[in-house]
Amino acid sequence: MAAGANSYFVPGFGISRAVIQNEIRYHCGPDAIVRPYTHLGRDGFLVTTAGPPLTKAQIDDLKQSSREYEEKQSRRADETDVFVNQPIPVGHRTRRSS
Incomplete structure (x- = not known):
């Protein structure tokens, strides 16, 4: 990042992470970066x-782009008949009895 770079917080309500990461360079220039952040x-x-x-x-x-993206993702999920908020086991190990 070049000297003179400024950092600022953008509240995430209504903004998809995939969309802001994809579009930030279009809005703020080729050196712009964005990352998830919690402020107050x-x-x-x-x-x-x-x-x-x-x-x-x-x-x-x-x-607006985030809303369209999420609607598209939702339609894609409907086509595959997958419940979007269904819990998915990750790294689940079965316990062995001694």
């Missing part, structure tokens, strides 16, 4: 860029 107990994103900060209109665009 609120979940969101930490944006670091030497370019201009996101405007309210750009944040609104990210929210």
Whole structure:
């Protein structure tokens, strides 16, 4: 990241992580990066860029793109007949009795 970079918090409500990570360079320049971040107990994103900060209109665009992305993902899940919020076991081990 170039000298003169600024970091700022963007509240995450209504913004998909996949969308903001994909579109941040379009809005803030090629060196912009974004990562999940919690500020004062609120979940969101930490944006670091030497370019201009996101405007309210750009944040609104990210929210609209996020809504479209989530709807598309939901339709895709419906097509495969998968319940989106179904628990999925990860690294589950069965216990052996001694």
